[in-house]
Amino acid sequence: MADWLTHSLVGWITGKTTKRDIALIVIGSLIPDLVKINLAFIWLNLNDHQFFEPLHTPIGAVLIAGIIAISFNDIRKAFIPLIIGISTHFILDFFLVHVHGGIKLLFPFSWEGWQYNLIRSDDYRMTIVAILAALLVYSIYWFFARQKKQKTRS
Amino acid sequence: MNHHRILLGCFLLSILIGLMIYYSFDHNNHDPDTEYILDHYEQFNNTKVTLIGEVKDVDRTNNTLLIQIGQSPPKGIILLISTTENLNTTQPGDNVEVYGVLTSKNSITAEKLLISERWAYSLIFIRSLPAIPFVMYLFFRTWRFNRNTYRFERREKHG
Structure with missing residues (x-):
């Protein structure tokens, strides 16, 4: 797993550049990691029998997005950014190194896991890159917003 | 919240819970977890398995690691034999993901090994x-x- 900060920053950059609802994209980018509820079971020395694992599959995350979207006035308008966020999560996790297996993209139709094995999940440099990229995007938008403001004044 | 939304929510939730129950009951037939492998090791003997554990001891002379398998509750100790990986920086407490051939209940010949130093592994959670x-x-x-x-x-x- 990549850390939540990297996921949320990638979600923020995606939301900012696609001009979609940033908050919902960022929420979506963390939905698959609801699987981390299992840490509470590990901490309590209980076996969860991998009950929560489907949350870290596209189908499980999309179902969660659907459930969340119901609590918004316009279900469709909430659902789409949540799905975009979920996509950023899986794209990022797809590049993580594992010794075997990977993300079960086609669950429940297939149990096969896919992984590209490029970045180690404990590599903090990925977080630094995400922070720098977010700062760059923020600076670019801030610069153009300032220029626009100055033009309207003059 | 109107009834249609509640019905839709219940429908989606029931599909999700159904998938979770299916995964929970069937995953050992496709992607067995560590505890299942150790409980049924005869079934997995001389087959390739993936195990996750914590380093308890490092023997650099024989290039082996003693790792504790299973986090909840600990299922015992397994001797991990690695022939190719460099263990110079490996310390007790590090996290290990291993893919290899289970040669007995207490040993595995590693084909691939992914070791995360303890601080680096903890830092993932801190960064989150x-x-x-x-x-x-x-x-x-x-x-x-x-x-x-x-x-x-x-x-x-x-x-």
Whole structure:
């Protein structure tokens, strides 16, 4: 797993550049990691029998997005950014190194896991890159917003 | 919240819970977990398996690792034999992901080994913490919960 900060920053950059609802994209980018509820079971020395694992599959995350979207006035308008966020999560996790297996993209139709094995999940440099990229995007938008403001004044 | 939304929510939730139950009951037939492998090791003997554990001891002379398998509750100790990986920086407490051939209940010949140093592994969780206030701020800056309609509404300045 990549850390939540990297996921949320990638979600923020995606939301900012696609001009979609940033908050919902960022929420979506963390939905698959609801699987981390299992840490509470590990901490309590209980076996969860991998009950929560489907949350870290596209189908499980999309179902969660659907459930969340119901609590918004316009279900469709909430659902789409949540799905975009979920996509950023899986794209990022797809590049993580594992010794075997990977993300079960086609669950429940297939149990096969896919992984590209490029970045180690404990590599903090990925977080630094995400922070720098977010700062760059923020600076670019801030610069153009300032220029626009100055033009309207003059 | 109207009845259609409640029905839709219940429908989606029931599919999700169904998938979770299916995964929970069937995963050992496709992607067995560590505890299942150790409980049924005869079934997996001389086959390739993936195990996750914590380093308890490092023997650099024989290039072997003693790792504790299973986090909840610990299922015992397994001797891990690695022939190719460099164990010079490996320390007790590090996290190990291993893919290899199970040669007995207590040994595995590693084909691939992924070792995360203890501090680096803990740092993943520490790095995750700032995301919580960041996400909360982003969300509640744009949305607020209406207790009358039981729905999230966009705040006026973000309308």
